[in-house]
Structures are given as structure tokens and as C-alpha cells.
Amino acid sequence: MKKISVIGSGMTGISQITKDGFEVINNSKIVLWIGSILGLSDYLLEKNISCENLSHLYKDGGFDVDNYVRIIDCLMTNLHSYSNICLVVPGHPRVGVTIVQLLQQRSKEDGFEFRCYPGISSFDAMINDLGIDPLEEGVGIVDANRLIIYDYAMEPCVNYFIYHVCSVGNANTDYSSPHKNNKISYLKNKLLKHYAPENKIFLLSASVDNSGEPDKIEGSINNLDELFLNITYRHTLYIPALLPSKDRVNFEFLNEIGAI
Ligand SMILES: C[S@@+](CC[C@H](N)C(=O)[O-])C[C@H]1O[C@@H](n2cnc3c(N)ncnc32)[C@H](O)[C@@H]1O
Structure with a gap:
């Protein structure tokens, strides 16, 4: 079965990619990425891993949905050519990355495997x-x-x-x-x-x-x-959180647990 793995790169570049993440990167047929991920292209070049930065598909001034369609289409084309592809995104892939949710949905419709590896958000x-x-x-x-x-x-x-x-x-x-x-x-x-x-x-x-x-x-x-x-x-x-007013404090509960 064909497979897409999404990896969170963390915030500071490849120094925050997990060991699991690197294992997936090293075993993928092609590694694609979106956004600025410090050190990633150098690493992939050094390891001789096929790769492409997809950030150009995220057009400045472009309509959000069009950007998503362009990126998903490109990933699907790559999945057609390679059995096992990897997408690296900044931070944690489950925090605010619409493409990841769309890919997950697409995997159910198109029958490919989808895995997501966490990163520091x-x-x-x-x-x-x-x-x-x-x-x-x-x-x-x-x-x-x-x-x-x-x-x-x-x-x-x-x-x-x-x-x-x-x-x-x-x-x-x-x-x-x-x-x-x-x-x-x-x-x-x-x-x-x-x-x-x-x-x-x-x-x-x-x-x-x-x-x-x-x-x-x-x-x-x-x-x-x-x-x-x-x-x-x-x-x-x-x-930042504001202090609750005194009338909100549950003194009965505090008393029950011996805190006052
Ligand atoms: C598309 S979401 C991607 C978030 C990313 N996946 C993560 O795990 O942090 C982009 C939003 O994340 C937040 N964000 C991104 N980089 C940030 C940073 N360095 N510091 C604080 N918030 C950030 C902002 O709210 C921004 O609008």
C-alpha cells in the first residue's frame, strides 16, 4: 500500500526532528516540505535523498483554499510516482495545518496509508x-x-x-x-x-x-x-489568565479536602 508520512520538524529546524522522524525521512523515496525548516535541505542533499521544497505552492496573496489544492495535488502526483513519500511541516503537524487534516481525509477516500509523527509545536x-x-x-x-x-x-x-x-x-x-x-x-x-x-x-x-x-x-x-x-x-x-474573584472559590470543596 502506498504511504504518506507527515513529520513535524519542531520550531528550530532539524535539531528538533525526532529519531522516529529521521528514520522515516531516511527510508522515504522522496521528502517534500513546506515552510522554512533550518538545515533540512542540506541534510537531504548530504544523504542523497530526493527532495523538493513545496513552499512556492503557497502563493503570497493567494486564496488559502487554492494553496491547499495546489499542495495536495502535488503530493498526489508524487504518491503516484513513488510508493512511500514524506512531508515535513514546521512545528507539530496537528497544530493548525489544514493540509494534514485534508491528507488524512484523502487517505480514507483514496486508500493509501497515512501516518503522522509529532513535533514540538x-x-x-x-x-x-x-x-x-x-x-x-x-x-x-x-x-x-x-x-x-x-x-x-x-x-x-x-x-x-x-x-x-x-x-x-x-x-x-x-x-x-x-x-x-x-x-x-x-x-x-x-x-x-x-x-x-x-x-x-x-x-x-x-x-x-x-x-x-x-x-x-x-x-x-x-x-x-x-x-x-x-x-x-x-x-x-x-x-494571560486573570485571578478568579473570591466569590468563585469553592470553599466547601477546599474544606472537604482539608486544604483550609
Ligand atoms: C498554520 S499554523 C502552524 C502551527 C505549527 N504547526 C505549530 O505546531 O506551531 C500557524 C500559526 O501558528 C502560530 N505560530 C507559528 N509560528 C509561531 C511562533 N514562532 N511563535 C508563536 N506562534 C507561532 C501562529 O498563530 C500562526 O498563525
């Missing part, structure tokens, strides 16, 4: 940069567009990591100037339903080059427009 990198344990206050990790479309209830006492804030209400991939067509007033209005205008928020970009230096830009919901002038495709909006 931007979420992992951000909690490490921030020095927080997500279980202490809890976290909400959400896509900005779905947050607005479904008007999800937000709980300000947990930390929020809002993904894809570079493309609010914009179905185009404007990676060279993401702030231009970003409909951030929708996000601002959504956040104002749950937070005070002066609530602190941060645009966060975990380091991708081993320098260990994340980008953390502070703003408030009030000045979201100004803050978003700095936005890139590598920024997530982080809203």
Missing part, C-alpha cells in the same frame, strides 16, 4: 518561553476566526493562545503584509465582550533559531490596531 515553545505550566491556570488554545464565528464563551481566568491572528476574516495568504487585510475590529469586539479595554495582551513569537529570544510585544485590547501593525505569520495572541 509553537504552543510548546511559547509555554516554555513564558515559563508557565498550562495546567496551573488552564489554557484555551483557539483559532481566531472560529472564536469569532461561533462566538465561543471565553473564561478570562485561563490563559488564551489565539492562533491565526494574522488572518482574521481574510481567506488570502498575505504573508508579506498580513496586517493589511486583517479584519481585526471583529477580534477586538469579540474580546471586549469578555475583557476590560485596558486588559493586557501580547503578540508572541517563539524563537525559531536557537537564539532562545522570543518576540513578546505588549499591548491592550484598546490598542489592538496599533499592536497588530507588528504582526507576522509567526505571531500568536497571548492573553
